Amino acid sequence: MSESTLVRADAQDSGPNSGPNSGADNGPSAQPTMPRRWPLDAVVPDDPWYYVRLAGFALFAILYVLWFVKKGLIIDRISVAISVGVFIAIGHLGRPLRRWGLLVFDLLCYCAMWFCYEESRGWADRAGFEWQVEAPRNIDRFLFFGTDPNVWMQRHFYNPHVIRWYDKVASVTYFTHFIFPVIAIAVLWVTSHREWARFMRRFASLLLVSCAMFVVLPTIPPWMAASRYHIIGHLARHTSRGFSDLGLHGFVNTWQHALDWGNAVAAMPSLHSAFSLFVPAFFLPRIKPLWLKALVLCFPIMMLTSLVYFGEHWVIDGLIGWLLVGLSFWFWGWFERRQLRVRADRARLFLATPIPT
Amino acid sequence: MISVRPRTRAKVRKVLLDDTFVNALLATDAAEHAAACALYRQLVDNYERGVDRLFALSTVLGDVPREFRRNALGPVETVHVAAQHRSAAREVAAPIAPRAALSMVMLRRERMNAVATATHEFDPLEIEVLSVAPRVESGFDAPVPESVSSGTAPLTAPRSTDE
Numbered sequence: 001m002s003e004s005t006l007v008r009a010d011a012q013d014s015g016p017n018s019g020p021n022s023g024a025d026n027g028p029s030a031q032p033t034m035p036r037r038w039p040l041d042a043v044v045p046d047d048p049w050y051y052v053r054l055a056g057f058a059l060f061a062i063l064y065v066l067w068f069v070k071k072g073l074i075i076d077r078i079s080v081a082i083s084v085g086v087f088i089a090i091g092h093l094g095r096p097l098r099r100w101g102l103l104v105f106d107l108l109c110y111c112a113m114w115f116c117y118e119e120s121r122g123w124a125d126r127a128g129f130e131w132q133v134e135a136p137r138n139i140d141r142f143l144f145f146g147t148d149p150n151v152w153m154q155r156h157f158y159n160p161h162v163i164r165w166y167d168k169v170a171s172v173t174y175f176t177h178f179i180f181p182v183i184a185i186a187v188l189w190v191t192s193h194r195e196w197a198r199f200m201r202r203f204a205s206l207l208l209v210s211c212a213m214f215v216v217l218p219t220i221p222p223w224m225a226a227s228r229y230h231i232i233g234h235l236a237r238h239t240s241r242g243f244s245d246l247g248l249h250g251f252v253n254t255w256q257h258a259l260d261w262g263n264a265v266a267a268m269p270s271l272h273s274a275f276s277l278f279v280p281a282f283f284l285p286r287i288k289p290l291w292l293k294a295l296v297l298c299f300p301i302m303m304l305t306s307l308v309y310f311g312e313h314w315v316i317d318g319l320i321g322w323l324l325v326g327l328s329f330w331f332w333g334w335f336e337r338r339q340l341r342v343r344a345d346r347a348r349l350f351l352a353t354p355i356p357t
Numbered sequence: 358m359i360s361v362r363p364r365t366r367a368k369v370r371k372v373l374l375d376d377t378f379v380n381a382l383l384a385t386d387a388a389e390h391a392a393a394c395a396l397y398r399q400l401v402d403n404y405e406r407g408v409d410r411l412f413a414l415s416t417v418l419g420d421v422p423r424e425f426r427r428n429a430l431g432p433v434e435t436v437h438v439a440a441q442h443r444s445a446a447r448e449v450a451a452p453i454a455p456r457a458a459l460s461m462v463m464l465r466r467e468r469m470n471a472v473a474t475a476t477h478e479f480d481p482l483e484i485e486v487l488s489v490a491p492r493v494e495s496g497f498d499a500p501v502p503e504s505v506s507s508g509t510a511p512l513t514a515p516r517s518t519d520e
Contacts, residue, residue, distance in 0.1 A: 038483060039482075040461060040465040040482055044445065045450075096439030098439065194434075337407075340404065340405050344402070347397075351401075
């Protein structure tokens with residue numbers, strides 16, 4: 001690029017908004033002109049990889065939607081991890097090697113977190129803590145004045161022969177659990193490593209405490225309380241009915257079976273419920289309109305209602321899930337504010353101290 | 358001396374402390390030292406309130422004594438400079454010092470919206486400039502011959518490959 005020959009067309013204007021040096025073109029006797037400020041992108045060359053990344057994201061979105069339509073929503077952990085990995089790799093195309101190194105480290109931490117989560121299900125079986133069978137039912141009955149909310153909801157709204165609109169809404173809400181947190185993590189990973197770290201601190205803490213509770217406090221879900229222990233009325237498990245009726249289904253690869261440490265007695269706390277509050281709560285400060293904040297906060301209520309309707313969780317499971325989210329946000333919010341204060345105090349102290357020469 | 362524009366937006370401001378500002382902060386004998394310290398105190402207050410995030414280039418922080426980095430510059434996050442950024446800095450369409458060009462590249466790539474500096478190199482840019490350099494009277498108005506273009510001279514009109 002030759003500076004002597006390549007000049008922006010608008011820089012040659014002789015109007016009042018001419019460039020800072022435009023006077024030089026008009027000779028030393030030119031009238032003083034108003035300053036013109038230049039956008040950074042007029043001065044700094046584009047990042048050529050930016051467009052490659054954009055094209056990559058567009059291609060990824062098309063392929064993801066095609067996969068969703070043809071094979072179903074990706075819900076098993078490994079397939080989800082692969083799809084997230086591809087998305088993040090696209091977001092890192094053309095980035096410096098250091099960023100890739102950081103990504104590998106993050107990815108290892110991320111995988112370790114999910115591995116511990118899955119493993120904890122196995123530990124829960126081996127630890128031998130007493131199963132909570134009647135306690136959650138009793139708490140729910142106490143909260144709802146002697147009524148079993150799961151049974152009440154199915155008696156009033158569930159019809160095995162008819163799929164109503166709310167069955168579809170509840171089913172879709174239930175399946176968002178497999179998408180929303182993952183999308184949030186992937187997007188934050190690509191856009192802001194700092195925000196990703198903030199998100200993951202809270203998320204990992206929530207998972208850690210939840211796993212500990214799965215081990216120490218194995219709790220049977222309502223459908224098991226009905227089918228195996230008969231301590232509440234009959235409950236149907238119909239989570240995917242509405243989803244299927246919409247022509248949608250879940251994609252679970254065969255490796256899920258090889259890694260299936262599924263723990264049926266991990267009702268307390270409800271991670272469905274917790275994640276449905278976690279994601280909106282994290283992004284809530286960025287939402288300005290009050291009505292939109294209120295609308296967003298309806299989502300966790302919808303999720304808990306759906307879980308109770310499907311007989312997957314007790315109400316208390318969802319409430320404990322929300323409580324853990326609140327505690328996680330409170331703790332890390334306090335910790336991060338403290339970090340800011342400590343660093344700021346150190347800086348102020350140093351500035352107040354004369355530097356020896 | 359200190360030119361800080363009032364901000365009305367609630368969005369977090371990302372401020373790059375350029376090498377001249379860090380030098381002014383570190384060198385007690387620098388003419389802008391007192392002004393740099395005063396501005397930095399304001400920035401640190403904003404940092405504590407979560408209003409500002411402070412950044413400096415790895416090339417700048419690498420030269421700073423460790424004690425100073427850990428304490429005085431504790432609130433400052435490192436922006437890592439890579440070969441691709443240096444390469445982009447060489448293509449900046451303005452006759453300015455390479456270090457300022459590198460700062461401009463990082464300002465754009467990391468989407469920072471303010472720069473704290475002890476020069477007037479960034480004045481012609483559409484970003485918030487927090488300068489502790491002595492105010493230049495009629496800095497834009499007087500035509501600056503290209504032959505005397507220096508680190509503190511205003512930028513000439515940007516050039517591009519459009520033509």
